[in-house]
Amino acid sequence: MGSALLSQWISGNESITVVDPMASDLPGGVTLVSDRSQVLDQRFDCIVAAVKPQMIDDIMPDYAANLAPGGYVLSIAAGYSATRLSKLMGGAPVVRTMPNLPAAIGRGVSGICPGPHATSNHMTHAEGFMRRAGSTITVDSEEKLDRVTAVAGSGPGYVFEIARAYAEAAIAQGFDEEEARDMVLGTIGGAIAMASEPSASNLEELRNSVTSKGGTTAAGLDALNGDDGLSTRLHATLQAAYDRAVELR
Template identity: 45%
Template sequence: MNILLIGCGKMGGAMLRQWAKDDSNQFTVADPVKPDLPAGVRHVSKATSLSEAEFDVILIAIKPQMIADVLPDYSFALKPDGCFVSIAAGCSVDSIRKIVGDRAIVRVMPNMAAMVGLGVSGLYANDACTEQQKTDVTAWIDQTGTCVPVDSEDRIDRLTAVSGSGPGYVFEMLRSYVAAAMDLGFDEKTARALVFDTITGTVETARQSDETLEDLRKSVTSKNGTTQAGLEQLMRDGQLHSLLHDTVNAAYTRAVELK
C-alpha cells in the first residue's frame, strides 16, 4: 500500500518505525518540519507536493483541534477506493466524515506501547469500509502489537479508558511500587529491576496459564505468610477494586465528553 501520514509526532512516529520494518508498503510523511524518519520514508512539507489520488491510505496523526484546518488540504490525494485512518484521540468518525464526505474511515485508538511493538489498538471501521479494507488496516495495525476490532465507537471510548489510557495508570503504579522498594533500602536501579521483572514475569505467567487470576493469586499466598500480609493491606475494604473501577470509569466519561 501507498500510505500518507499527516503529522508524525510521538505516536505517529512510533507506529511508523514499526511499519517501516516491512518494506511491502511505501510511506510519505506530511509535516511542516521534517522529523527524524526511518530510511526510505518520503517527506513533504506541504500538500502541493503530492499528486491527486496517489495514496491507498491517509493516516491522520495530528492533534484533533488541527484536523478541520489541515485535512481538507490533503484529502484530494486519497484514491477513490482509499481509506482514511485516524489515530487522533477523541476525534469521532462523524467529525472526519463531515470534512471528507462519505468515504471509508477507520478510527484507531493505539497506546504508547506501540513504540516497542507491544501496543494495544482498538479499531472501528464505518460502513463505507469494505471487508478487504478492514482486513488490510487490521493487519497493518497488528504490526504495532495487538489490534482489537470493535463494532461501535462507544466501544472505542471504553477501550480508550482501559488500554489507551492504561500506560499512564501503570506508570504511576510502577512509580509507587519502586518508591516502596526504595523505602526498604534498595537503590533506584535495583528497585526498578525488582519491580519491573516481577511484573513482567507475573504477567507472562498469567498469560500462559489456564487458571483464573484469583486461583493464581491464591496459589502464591500462604496462610499467615508475607504475601497474605501484603494483600490484606492492598485489598482492604475492596479499596483496590474500587480505585481501579473509578479510574477507568472516569477515563471513559472523559472520552465521551471529548467527542
C-alpha cells in the same frame, strides 16, 4: 504517536509518504515531503490522520482529493469522531484506531472501530496494519472504542504510576532507587510474562498460587485490597477516563 507507529509500519511492503513540515529523522524507505503541494497529483489507498485533533478541521479536508478510489482514512486522532472526520472529508470511508504507547516498541494494544462507509476490506487492512505494532481489539462502535481507550489507551499511564508507587514503597523498605526499580520492574515483567503464557491459569488462580494462608503474600494482599479499596479505585479510574473520552469526542 504517528512517528512511533511509523517505525513499526515500515515492516510491510507498502510505499509510505509522510507529509510533515517539521519531521527530519524518519526510517529508511519512507518518502518525506514538507507540504501537501508536493503530492497534489498523487492518490493513496490509505491516508493516516495523525495530527492533533484541534488541527484536523484545518488540515484534513484538502486530503480528500488525495484518496484513491476504494481507499480509506485511518484516524489515530484522539477525541475526534470518525463520523465528523468522514463528513469533513466529503464522505470518505474512515476507520478509527486508538493505539497505546507500547506500540512504539511493537507491544501495543490498539482498539479499531469501523466508521462511516468503512468496508470489510478497509477493516482487514487496518487490522493488519495495526497488528505490526502489537495486538488489536476490534469493536463495533465508537462508544466501545472509548472504553478501549479507558482500559488500554490510557492503561500504560496507570501501570507506570502503580510501578512508581511500588518502587517508592520499596525505597521506604531500605533499598536504593536503582535496586527498587530493578526489583519492581523485574517482578512486574516476570508476572506479566507468566500470566501471558498460553497455558497460564486465570489471574485469580495465579494470585492464589502464590498466596499461602497466613503467609507474607496473604498479609500484603490484605493490606493492598482486603477492603476492596484497590478494586474500587481502579473502577473509578476507568470510569473517569471513559467519561473524559466521551467528552472529547
